[in-house]
Amino acid sequence: RAQKCTARKILVEFQEACETPLPRLRQVVDAMAVEMHAGLVSEGGSKLKMLPTFIDRLPNGSEKGLYYAVDLGGTNFRVLRVQLGGLEGRVIKQEYEEVAIPPELMLGTSEQLFHFIAKELAGFVAREGEEFRLGDGQSREIGFTFSFPCKQTAVNSGTLLQWTKGFKVNDAIGQDVVAALQKCIERLGCKMRIAALVNDTVGTLAGGRYWNNDVMIAVILGTGTNACYVERAESISKWTGELPKSGQMVINMEWGNFWSSHLPRTYVDELLDSESLHPGEYGFEKMISGMYLGDCVRRVLVRMAQEAGIFGPHVPHTLLESFSLQTPEMSRMHHDDSSDLKVVAEVLKRLYGIQNTTVGIRKIVVAVCDTTCQRGARLAAAGIVGILKKIGRDGSTANGLMRRNDTNGIHDELSVNSTPGSGKTVVAMDGGLYEHYSKFRNYMQEAVRELLGDASKNVSIELSKDGSGIGAALLAASYAEYV
Ligand code: ADP
Ligand code: MG
Numbered sequence: 001r002a003q004k005c006t007a008r009k010i011l012v013e014f015q016e017a018c019e020t021p022l023p024r025l026r027q028v029v030d031a032m033a034v035e036m037h038a039g040l041v042s043e044g045g046s047k048l049k050m051l052p053t054f055i056d057r058l059p060n061g062s063e064k065g066l067y068y069a070v071d072l073g074g075t076n077f078r079v080l081r082v083q084l085g086g087l088e089g090r091v092i093k094q095e096y097e098e099v100a101i102p103p104e105l106m107l108g109t110s111e112q113l114f115h116f117i118a119k120e121l122a123g124f125v126a127r128e129g130e131e132f133r134l135g136d137g138q139s140r141e142i143g144f145t146f147s148f149p150c151k152q153t154a155v156n157s158g159t160l161l162q163w164t165k166g167f168k169v170n171d172a173i174g175q176d177v178v179a180a181l182q183k184c185i186e187r188l189g190c191k192m193r194i195a196a197l198v199n200d201t202v203g204t205l206a207g208g209r210y211w212n213n214d215v216m217i218a219v220i221l222g223t224g225t226n227a228c229y230v231e232r233a234e235s236i237s238k239w240t241g242e243l244p245k246s247g248q249m250v251i252n253m254e255w256g257n258f259w260s261s262h263l264p265r266t267y268v269d270e271l272l273d274s275e276s277l278h279p280g281e282y283g284f285e286k287m288i289s290g291m292y293l294g295d296c297v298r299r300v301l302v303r304m305a306q307e308a309g310i311f312g313p314h315v316p317h318t319l320l321e322s323f324s325l326q327t328p329e330m331s332r333m334h335h336d337d338s339s340d341l342k343v344v345a346e347v348l349k350r351l352y353g354i355q356n357t358t359v360g361i362r363k364i365v366v367a368v369c370d371t372t373c374q375r376g377a378r379l380a381a382a383g384i385v386g387i388l389k390k391i392g393r394d395g396s397t398a399n400g401l402m403r404r405n406d407t408n409g410i411h412d413e414l415s416v417n418s419t420p421g422s423g424k425t426v427v428a429m430d431g432g433l434y435e436h437y438s439k440f441r442n443y444m445q446e447a448v449r450e451l452l453g454d455a456s457k458n459v460s461i462e463l464s465k466d467g468s469g470i471g472a473a474l475l476a477a478s479y480a481e482y483v
Pocket of ligand 1: 073074075076221222223224289290291327328329331332430431432433436437
């Protein structure tokens with residue numbers, strides 16, 4: 001059939017444009033390491049903002065008391081409380097509530113957004129059970145997880161540089177988001193204090209480190225994507241403040257904005273970018289993260305529908321709507337292992353009213369999902385290996401292990417429960433894309449192994465589910481006294 005033939009041509013062209021063979025992936029790894037360096041040297045030195053977080057020590061297990069976290073960043077808003085029992089008791093009890101962020105708030109005013117958060121938080125505190133106890137004289141301290149780029153001026157203050165993902169609340173840009181939320185909390189008569197502003201990657205790093213001293217890097221693969229890691233403070237040339245006692249600093253890379261000519265960019269990416277809320281920004285994120293993968297697939301399908309008529313003489317108009325194919329649906333189609341691809345047929349019918357597709361056409365749809373997923377996963381892998389390379393943990397230099405002593409243990413007292421010189425590097429991972437999209441996860445792990453070769457035995461990627469919430473609360477605990 002002519003349709004199928006034209007569709008195949010579009011598919012093959014897309015596949016070729018998306019290819020990430022090992023040599024190309026290595027170029028991405030190198031570009032990531034180079035850009036990281038450039039971003040640390042001077043402000044604006046790279047598309048990678050490499051933001052100092054003012055976090056110069058990570059949790060060590062001794063944290064005690066009742067702490068809170070609020071998490072704003074993607075599709076859901078979360079509040080959490082955790083009762084910490086120190087090295088013996090660890091996490092005694094935790095509780096969280098989650099609500100979807102009303103879509104109009106993502107595009108409204110700063111006032112509306114922060115009032116909404118404060119109100120949810122106040123309600124959450126009002127519903128607190130007896131089993132949660134504040135220590136004597138302890139106030140309610142919050143770790144505020146805010147997964148957007150902020151220029152921090154202290155652990156508990158930072159101005160918003162720009163929105164990403166599905167958010168665009170213009171008047172918040174340039175505002176101190178901590179002060180804005182604190183004001184709304186106080187206006188509700190709620191006695192709580194924001195002790196730390198925490199990017200979700202940093203929360204994940206802190207949550208991961210709480211349980212495992214080998215955690216040096218945290219990566220988010222959810223609605224958006226980002227990474228942070230522990231850097232030697234003296235490598236941060238642009239840092240003008242006093243060097244932290246620990247000699248280390250967590251850097252929020254904002255890697256979603258990474259860019260390199262080695263990235264396999266296609267017409268789909270150009271269209272997606274130009275029609276997005278933030279054109280020209282976060283190009284890496286747009287090729288990788290959960291908010292966008294489904295839409296990449298949809299755009300290829302649109303082209304096949306228009307040029308090859310794969311869904312009949314008319315292009316279903318709902319197929320033309322941005323984000324009508326979400327990544328969880330893409331993932332369901334991709335994982336369809338029935339011989340006649342029933343799930344693919346069901347999704348196409350339910351979302352777009354498309355019926356009577358042949359198995360051949362459905363196979364093409366699956367192939368588009370596979371290509372898009374594989375590209376995203378392999379690029380994420382290259383990003384991770386780029387960070388490992390930057391900190392000398394990719395096995396390429398002999399000093400990897402020697403540098404270990406000064407990069408391991410951001411907190412001096414960390415040695416309480418550390419096993420020095422284990423030689424391992426752990427990447428704490430969080431996010432719904434990595435957690436639920438198993439083919440994405442497998443492609444990513446496979447590419448990390450390919451890139452690292454032998455050194456991959458010293459690196460592990462560990463899912464640290466909802467680590468960022470606990471992590472933010474832990475950081476509130478360790479920084480509360482310094483507020
Ligand atoms: P957020 O990043 O919004 O803080 P999560 O880490 O829970 O929240 O990630 C949610 C994102 O993960 C969704 O936006 C979606 O893109 C992706 N996701 C969730 N479930 C699946 C799934 N089953 N398959 C693929 N992607 C998924
Ligand atoms: Mg999140």
